Amino acid sequence: xxxxxxxxxxxxxxxxxxxxxxxxxxxxxxxxxxxxxxxxxxxxxxxxxxxxxxxxxxxxxxxxxxxxxxxxxxxxxxxxxxxxxxxxxxxxxxxxxxxxxxxxxxxxxxxxxxxxxxxxxxxxxxxxxxxxxxxxxxxxxxxxxxxxxxxxxxxxxxxxxxxxxxxxxxxxxxxxxxxxxxxxxxxxxxxxxxxxx
Amino acid sequence: xxxxxxxxxxxxxxxxxxxxxxxxxxxxxxxxxxxxxxxxxxxxxxxxxxxxxxxxxxxxxxxxxxxxxxxxxxxxxxxxxxxxxxxxxxxxxxxxxxxxxxxxxxxxxxxxxxxxxxxxxxxxxxxxxxxxxxxxxxxxxxxxxxxxxxxxxxxxxxxxxxxxxxxxxxxxxxxxxxxxxxxxxxxxxxxxxxxxxxxxxxxxxxxxxxxxxxxxxxxxxxxxxxxxxxxxxxxxxxxxxxxxxxxxxxxxxxxxxxxxxxxxxxxxxxxxxxxxxxxxxxxxxxxxxxxxxxxxxxxxxxxxxxxxxxxxxxxxxxxxxxxxxxxxxxxxxxxxxxxxxxxxxxxxxxxxxxxxxxxxxxxxxxxxxxxxxxxxxxxxxxxxxxxxxxxxxxxxxxxxxxxxxxxxxxxxxxxxxxxxxxxxxxxxxxxxxxxxxxxxxxxxxxxxxxxxxxxxxxxxxxxxxxxxxxxxxxxxxxxxxxxxxxxxxxxxxxxxxxxxxxxxxxxxxxxxxxxxxxxxxxxxxxxxxxxxxxxxxxxxxxxxxxxxxxxxxxxxxxxxxxxxxxxxxxxxxxxxxxxxxxxxxxxxxxxxxxxxxxxxxxxxxxxxxxxxxxxxxxxxxxxxxxxxxxxxxxxxxxxxxxxxxxxxxxxxxxxxxxxxxxxxxxxxxxxxxxxxxxxxxxxxxxxxxxxxxxxxxxxxxxxxxxxxxxxxxxxxxxxxxxxxxxxxxxxxxxxxxxxxxxxxxxxxxxxxxxxxxxxxxxxxxxxxxxxxxxxxxxxxxxxxxxxxx
Numbered sequence: 001x002x003x004x005x006x007x008x009x010x011x012x013x014x015x016x017x018x019x020x021x022x023x024x025x026x027x028x029x030x031x032x033x034x035x036x037x038x039x040x041x042x043x044x045x046x047x048x049x050x051x052x053x054x055x056x057x058x059x060x061x062x063x064x065x066x067x068x069x070x071x072x073x074x075x076x077x078x079x080x081x082x083x084x085x086x087x088x089x090x091x092x093x094x095x096x097x098x099x100x101x102x103x104x105x106x107x108x109x110x111x112x113x114x115x116x117x118x119x120x121x122x123x124x125x126x127x128x129x130x131x132x133x134x135x136x137x138x139x140x141x142x143x144x145x146x147x148x149x150x151x152x153x154x155x156x157x158x159x160x161x162x163x164x165x166x167x168x169x170x171x172x173x174x175x176x177x178x179x180x181x182x183x184x185x186x187x188x189x190x191x192x193x194x195x196x197x
Numbered sequence: 198x199x200x201x202x203x204x205x206x207x208x209x210x211x212x213x214x215x216x217x218x219x220x221x222x223x224x225x226x227x228x229x230x231x232x233x234x235x236x237x238x239x240x241x242x243x244x245x246x247x248x249x250x251x252x253x254x255x256x257x258x259x260x261x262x263x264x265x266x267x268x269x270x271x272x273x274x275x276x277x278x279x280x281x282x283x284x285x286x287x288x289x290x291x292x293x294x295x296x297x298x299x300x301x302x303x304x305x306x307x308x309x310x311x312x313x314x315x316x317x318x319x320x321x322x323x324x325x326x327x328x329x330x331x332x333x334x335x336x337x338x339x340x341x342x343x344x345x346x347x348x349x350x351x352x353x354x355x356x357x358x359x360x361x362x363x364x365x366x367x368x369x370x371x372x373x374x375x376x377x378x379x380x381x382x383x384x385x386x387x388x389x390x391x392x393x394x395x396x397x398x399x400x401x402x403x404x405x406x407x408x409x410x411x412x413x414x415x416x417x418x419x420x421x422x423x424x425x426x427x428x429x430x431x432x433x434x435x436x437x438x439x440x441x442x443x444x445x446x447x448x449x450x451x452x453x454x455x456x457x458x459x460x461x462x463x464x465x466x467x468x469x470x471x472x473x474x475x476x477x478x479x480x481x482x483x484x485x486x487x488x489x490x491x492x493x494x495x496x497x498x499x500x501x502x503x504x505x506x507x508x509x510x511x512x513x514x515x516x517x518x519x520x521x522x523x524x525x526x527x528x529x530x531x532x533x534x535x536x537x538x539x540x541x542x543x544x545x546x547x548x549x550x551x552x553x554x555x556x557x558x559x560x561x562x563x564x565x566x567x568x569x570x571x572x573x574x575x576x577x578x579x580x581x582x583x584x585x586x587x588x589x590x591x592x593x594x595x596x597x598x599x600x601x602x603x604x605x606x607x608x609x610x611x612x613x614x615x616x617x618x619x620x621x622x623x624x625x626x627x628x629x630x631x632x633x634x635x636x637x638x639x640x641x642x643x644x645x646x647x648x649x650x651x652x653x654x655x656x657x658x659x660x661x662x663x664x665x666x667x668x669x670x671x672x673x674x675x676x677x678x679x680x681x682x683x684x685x686x687x688x689x690x691x692x693x694x695x696x697x698x699x700x701x702x703x704x705x706x707x708x709x710x711x712x713x714x715x716x717x718x719x720x721x722x723x724x725x726x727x728x729x730x731x732x733x734x735x736x737x738x739x740x741x742x743x744x745x746x747x748x749x750x751x752x753x754x755x756x757x758x759x760x761x762x763x764x765x766x767x768x769x770x771x772x773x774x775x776x777x778x779x780x781x782x783x784x785x786x787x788x789x790x791x792x793x794x795x796x797x798x799x800x801x802x803x804x805x806x807x808x809x810x811x812x813x814x815x816x817x818x819x820x821x822x823x824x825x826x827x828x829x830x831x832x833x834x835x836x837x838x839x840x841x842x843x844x845x846x847x848x849x850x851x852x853x854x855x856x857x858x859x860x861x862x863x864x865x866x867x868x869x870x871x872x873x874x875x876x877x878x879x880x881x882x883x884x885x886x887x888x889x890x891x892x893x894x895x896x897x898x899x900x901x902x903x904x905x906x907x908x909x910x911x912x913x914x915x916x917x918x919x920x921x922x923x924x925x926x927x928x929x930x931x932x933x934x935x936x937x938x939x940x941x942x943x944x945x946x947x948x949x950x951x952x953x954x955x956x957x958x959x960x961x962x963x964x965x966x967x968x969x970x971x972x973x974x975x976x977x978x979x980x981x982x983x984x985x986x
Contacts, residue, residue: 066229067222107222131704132219133447170883
């Protein structure tokens, strides 16, 4: 009987915990694995994973959120961008096992109550998406940027997006969409301010 | 029917319906599909040598790893999967074949040597490293000039040398015309090797139908029907038991219009192991072994009179075909494309070309956006500038004097391609106007030095081959490229419409634009039309989506198909209302006599009759159902056109090029959705800027690929791409249904020469002629240093 099964005899895991096949299937012994608890889009996931298991594989294959895409697996293209404790991060460069306790937001956590986030809405209206593969990374990078930049110029936006690669749009409409979303968000927050005063 | 003047929805910038899922991360790309339990995951062992004999493969360490199901080598597929040997029927082409996994010899870095079957992708990766392959390295050739060297190692013994394709063409009396002209200018132009780099790498998932003996391959392709035929041919299976489906595809750019070894292997293995089989490519594999493009050398002579009018052009073109013939295009796609398209929008009546394509120990070349056109227009458009400098005439005026004039349409060019309509002169004049070209030129100092940078302006006029039909493929030797595309339009029992199309979207917005076309022609709401494509079991046979053909051939087929369906609707209603069917119109979801909309029926009511869901009998002789199928084979090609004007600044300190302003005039005939057309122009232009300034696959002399990652294969980022000022001209085709011309490639074709010419103009004060792309900072600095002596 493995150590893992012994633990199972004494502790009842909460419902969110499901020790999956990742470890057993990979034929590795337990020394190579670790238990990690991640909060993704507000839900807690506790899993035992191989220490080399990438965050992006955890998100995609353990949790089943397929909106985080793999484009290069060496941190250049930005398609796999997520918000890690609020900051944009490449999930292909992170080991899940090293992130115990982290808070993660993926593209699936952006549209609240089914309505598109203002950045998503602007991408739609200004045709800033073609094949859609790089898009989740651009959206999360933009959302992070706009949180701290209320009134960006197009040049500011270009600098903020320079680490994401898009091969379809030539970036022109992406820059316009982020610019439009910025004014939309700015408008929303000033309305909010007026309501507060 | 070609001329349609009652468009309703065509021409509107309708927002895309596919955004709803793509923006939420809910697009189902191949790696997002649910996999059956017990799926086998593949990994490929790739050759690290450019040229070597395989002397032994020891799989024992790999198969001993827990979770490894099997490891197969080339010999395990011999007999099971026939080698690729594209059917190219053109004089001067010599056949070579490629096993899906190398057996005795490897011929490029990245060629498949063994296949690992494992329970998970991680184990497959581990096992790849445990397969011990022994190689006996052979001398390799990577470059065109080395391959043509008399002493060069011969890559295919069957060829005797390294030439795979030779082609010659000349117009009547060429030598005399050429000899009679005063000025002859010569130029040599090199294009670097590039590739499409869709952000989604390729991948496939093969699933066995649990009931019937049939196989479904989900694959990232632009050509699902061509893939299915290739599987049937190479695995000797009936086509009827194979279904090819494309999920959402993350960019294609021509790279995904080939059929690759892995697609055949996945199908063969699911048959052999009776399990689902999945493979997802990684970025290194994509850069090593997916179709590369360009690596062309043009040596061009232009005979020009004192008025700068071109009298004759002679081209010697060499291209690097790579180690094998990519299926189905081989290297002849770009080679014939570059040679045949060179006259472009210009009245070049006397033309001669000689093409030589070589095999080398590099990745096989094939299709990439623009195919051949960025290459030949770099040559001819650079020569336009050189003529201007030589004769002291503004390069814009040189172009104006040589363009095919408006009254000359329809025009047949020197190689026999018909230009039915076009706006060549208007396009250039408009581009000069919106870019302020003349004022810029008047202000420009002779040394081009403004505020510490060399600043210049460059022009490119281009034609864009689009919507190639069967005659266009045959004339270039592609025996198995159909040319037509097809649609099935069904008015469902509820009166709504389904359009089944033989093509496959890779981000172009088909689900929106083709719904627009059908809704427009059937007079129904756009939201009531569903478009289904990318599935061989649901759609009729067709060619697929590449070479700027989607809107021309797919759109044309839908228009024709809708005519057939609406004719049936009118016959039924005509009988019911005792009215001549030709007096009926379809509009607002209703069928009614022209001018009396309150008198007719709804489409739903007609459908109820057609599907026998009411007591009204069908007219005598009329079958049940309300649908039609159409196979549309367009003319040889349809030519779109446009002009790019670029202002660029070169920093003499670090050799970097900044694009300061970008102007585009674009004419793709009837526009279905202007917003989407602009998006295509933006994206293609950005790729052209990449090809002009930074992108290049680099092999060393021994055929080792030096930059198979995205840090070293430099893609354009948002700071590299300027805003683009775009003006449209709409000159409908008179040859294609609906007047549509294609639009996906012109941006790239226009950008490469326009950027190069802008840089060349900027450096003209130093006496520098630009003769290659990409124009990387190190190259520019070397040119400046050389000029300074």
